[in-house]
Amino acid sequence: MSKYLPVANSTRSFWLSAEEDDIKGYRSSEELPKEMDTVIIGSGYSGTATAYYLLKGNPSNKSILMFEARNICNGATSRNGGHLKCDLYYGYEGFLRKYGEKDAASIHNFEYDHIRATKALVEEEKIDCNFVITRACDIHFDKSGMDKAISGYNSVSKNSYVNYMHDLQINFGDEAKTISKVEKSPVCLTYTTGHLWPYKLVISLLRICIARGLQVQANTPVLKTKRLNDGRYLVKTPRGDVITKKLIVATNGYTVSVEPGFENKIIPVKGVVSRITSADPSKRTPHLTNTYALRYSSEDYDYLINRGDGSVIVGGGKPVYGDNLDSFYNVVDDSTIIPKTKEFFTNYMKERYYTWKDFDEKLDCIWSGILGLTDDTLPYVGEMLKEKNKFIIAGFHGHGMPRVLLCAKALARVINGESTSLEVPKPFKLTEARMENTENETFASLKTPRKHKL
Ligand SMILES: Cc1cc2nc3c(=O)[nH]c(=O)nc-3n(C[C@H](O)[C@H](O)[C@H](O)COP(=O)(O)OP(=O)(O)OC[C@H]3O[C@@H](n4cnc5c(N)ncnc54)[C@H](O)[C@@H]3O)c2cc1C
Structure with missing residues (x-):
């Protein structure tokens, strides 16, 4: 068995409190079918959204089977920060x-399009997932992050191809402090963003897919796949084998478990997220309407959403563990949290937001999850090189919510024959040049010693 498979006894996220008995261990049949038209590996946002668009484009296809190693949707999607947040300027100069x-x-336009696309999907399918549109507020505490932000903002505003400059605003001085509610914030940038309950979104989509004929086998890890002489694929599981004409790998941080060629291309990286509430349930929290990125330096940041129930979901904490690479890099174990993160998220709000200064907060829940980071920071989407009818949609970093949906739609349209070209940003496409590249810029950035102190 590959050491890159999801582990047992994972930590339990707040989002998984919505798990329902009839779906979590869902199996369409007791025995596995022998042959299928399409097999999808992974029931997270990528696998499920791809299934959704495959069935939407071709409702008569009743031969799609999804394998999931754990309970349904128990990977990164049900452990993330719930933040549907685009990057509109910060990574621009690198790109x-x-x-x-x-x-x-x-790349930036594609992310921005996800706000509209997610809203349209949630409304069209009447999905109850606490979807909220608000403004993101990026706070930059130190000079390196601030310089990068201002420079990124100035550069991107000169790019005539971007379609969102009307929405991106930079604020300085007192305005930055008042808008952000953070005293130590000399600059902040704001723009449209969203947040939601990711598990509810995906489970709702999956239920729609099942009603339209998708077959699902939970708690059935795929151990190996093999191309047969007739061009079909053998999919091996502990419960038996299935032969399929088309194969879709939607395994994100665990991709090397079935695609060893992606070692050092898609790297499992552990992250930690927490939920903060009022210590006294009868008291309302000092609700903040923005979502946040709190950047401590050019490389480290926390991400935070303020939910309608008054709670805060906040992830990050790198300042306390970033120098201990072995605790999070190339790690698939989400059965524990990373050392020191519990202390980091304790009294988190009162130490940062002046509106929370005198309020008693409680660290209600803390969990970990596995991100799929890639060597060049972008996802891999498309047909595998030299393996016709095998596709990948994986490697979404901490940016799945503003990237997965339209990647899945584009990939499904190609697989269904609705489109001959894959309509995702060119740098997302799986190419020989990307696969041959040996430079791992993600590792280079993570191994750089942390300069800043909290
Ligand atoms: C701690 C954390 C915080 C994050 N915060 C945010 C955020 O706020 N905003 C944002 O946009 N993104 C965030 N992300 C990233 C985001 O969650 C992911 O990019 C997105 O969920 C990826 O979806 P996916 O379906 O590709 O991956 P996953 O949800 O991980 O799904 C992959 C599935 O494949 C299954 N699988 C893997 N291998 C096998 C196998 N061999 N056989 C069968 N099944 C297999 C796994 O069990 C899993 O269920 C965060 C991620 C983490 C871990």
Whole structure:
């Protein structure tokens, strides 16, 4: 068995409090079918959204089977920060250097399109997932982060291909402090963002897919896949084998468990998220309407959403564990949290927001999850090189919510034959050049010693 498979006894996230008995261990049949048209590996946002668009584009396809190693949707999707947040400027100059003006803009525009696309989906399918549209507020505490933000903002505003400059605002001085509610914030940037209950979104989509004919086998890890002489694929599981014409790998941080060729390309990286509430349940929290990124330096930040129930979901904590690479890099174990993160998230709000200064908060829940980071920071989407009819949609970093949906839609349209071109930003596509690249910029950035102190 691959050491990259999801582990047992994972920590329990707040989002998983919505788990329902009829779906969590769902199996469409006791025995596995022998042959299928399409097999999807992974029941997270990527696998489920791909199934949704495959069935939407071709409702008569009743031969799609999804395998999930754990209970349904128990990977990154049900352990994340619930933040549907685009990056509209921060990574821009890096993308500009590597991909040029047009492709750099396409990455940011694509993320921005996800706000509209997610809203449309939630409304069309009447999905109850606490979807809220509000403004993101990015706070930059130190000079390196601040310089990068201002420079990114100035550069992106000169790019005529970007379609969201009307929405991106930079604030300084007192305005920055008042808008952000953070005293130590000399600059903040705001723009449209969303937040939601990711598990509820995906489970609702999955229920729709099942009603339309999707077959699902939970708690059935795929151990190996093999191309047969006739071009079909053998999918091996502990419960038996299935032969399929088309295979879709939607395994994100665990991709190496079935695709060893992605070692050092998609790397499992452990992250920690927490939920903060009022210590006294009868008292309302000092609710903040923005969502936040609190950047301690150019490389480390926390991400935070304020939910309608008054609670706060906040992830990050790198300042206390970033120098201990072995505790999180190339790690698939989400059965524990990372040392020192519990202390980091204790009294988190009162130490940062002046509106929470005199309020008693409680660390209600803390959990870990496995992100799929890639060597060049972008997801891998498309047909595998030299393996016809095998596709990948994986490696979404901490940016799945503003990238997965339209990648899944584009991939499904190609698989269904509705489109001949994969309509995702060019740098997301699986190419020989990307697979041959041996530079791992993610590792280079993570192994840099942390300079800042809290
Ligand atoms: C701690 C944390 C915080 C995050 N915060 C945010 C955030 O606030 N905003 C944001 O946009 N993104 C965030 N992300 C990233 C986001 O959650 C992911 O990008 C997104 O959920 C990826 O979806 P996915 O379906 O590709 O992966 P997953 O949800 O991980 O799904 C992959 C599935 O495949 C299954 N699987 C793997 N291997 C096998 C196998 N061999 N056989 C069968 N099944 C298998 C897994 O069990 C899993 O269920 C965060 C991630 C983490 C871990």
